[in-house]
Amino acid sequence: MSDLSKSARDPIAIAERMQRRRTRIFMIEGILFLVWQGIFLTNNEDPGASYRLVDWIRISGFMGWALVLLFLLATGGGFVWRRDVRELMRDESTRAHNRMAQAAGFWAAMIAALAVYVLSIFEPVTPSACMHWVLSAGIGVALLRFAMLERRGERG
Amino acid sequence: MADPALRNRLKEERARLGWTQADLAARTGVTRKTINTVENGVFTPSTVLALRLAQALETPVETLFWLEPGG
Numbered sequence: 001m002s003d004l005s006k007s008a009r010d011p012i013a014i015a016e017r018m019q020r021r022r023t024r025i026f027m028i029e030g031i032l033f034l035v036w037q038g039i040f041l042t043n044n045e046d047p048g049a050s051y052r053l054v055d056w057i058r059i060s061g062f063m064g065w066a067l068v069l070l071f072l073l074a075t076g077g078g079f080v081w082r083r084d085v086r087e088l089m090r091d092e093s094t095r096a097h098n099r100m101a102q103a104a105g106f107w108a109a110m111i112a113a114l115a116v117y118v119l120s121i122f123e124p125v126t127p128s129a130c131m132h133w134v135l136s137a138g139i140g141v142a143l144l145r146f147a148m149l150e151r152r153g154e155r156g
Numbered sequence: 157m158a159d160p161a162l163r164n165r166l167k168e169e170r171a172r173l174g175w176t177q178a179d180l181a182a183r184t185g186v187t188r189k190t191i192n193t194v195e196n197g198v199f200t201p202s203t204v205l206a207l208r209l210a211q212a213l214e215t216p217v218e219t220l221f222w223l224e225p226g227g
Contacts, residue, residue: 012178016187093190093199153189153198 015088018078022089023150029069030143037062037136059128069139073102073146097149105142112137160223166195169213169220183212 040062051059076090076098090098112133119125170180177191184191186205193199194209201209210217 012181012187016189019187019189088185088187091186091190092202092205093186093193096199150189153193 011082011084011088014081014085015091018081018085018089019094019150020154022077023147023154026072026143027147027151030140030147033065033069033143034136034140037132037140040132062132066135066139069143073098073105073139073142093153094150097146097153100149101142101146104145105138108141109134109138160225162197162200162221163224164194164197164221166191166209166213166220169215170195173213180209180212184208 040058076086076094078086078089081089113130116125116130116133120130166180170177175183177188177195181188181191184205185208190199190201190205194201194205206217206221210220213220
């Protein structure tokens with residue numbers, strides 16, 4: 001193999017390693033996010049109660065976590081790497097997987113919103129709990145779908 | 157009517173030149189995962205990528221990719 005080909009392979013090797021790492025992170029984060037929100041939502045909130053400091057910390061933590069995951073979903077991450085590596089990390093199949101994952105997340109969020117709507121007929125649901133359901137379903141499903149598509153692509 | 161399925165002979169053309177998926181990936185500026193998914197028909201490449209693959213393999217694009225009616 002020519003030297004040109006060897007040198008051209010270098011950023012590809014890095015990008016492939018980073019893609020595999022990203023797949024693992026997204027899979028773990030997706031599972032953790034959904035499991036954590038499940039625990040969070042089993043603690044029924046009193047719709048009339050005011051927020052305590054611990055509630056503010058919990059809600060801020062959730063919002064921060066959700067924002068970080070949304071940002072990773074939108075950008076693909078890898079900002080510590082050179083531009084050529086970052087572009088390879090978001091090559092054509094990855095972008096297609098990202099679009100499919102975002103579509104899956106959208107439908108999961110819509111189904112969660114409908115479920116909460118129905119639930120609200122039978123018992124009071126706080127606005128923050130509604131948002132929690134919708135965000136958790138949308139982000140969690142998108143992360144897991146992306147990780148599954150990427151893993152399938154890596155395995156062939 | 158079912159959409160026609162996109163078929164390819166990427167693997168055969170790659171084998172003809174004695175290249176691995178990584179070799180072709182390096183020559184087309186994508187990762188091995190993209191080559192793998194195109195080869196297996198999991199992913200439909202864009203026109204740009206299809207042309208780049210054909211150029212790298214020195215094969216006309218219509219020899220590399222074709223539509224099979226009925227999926």
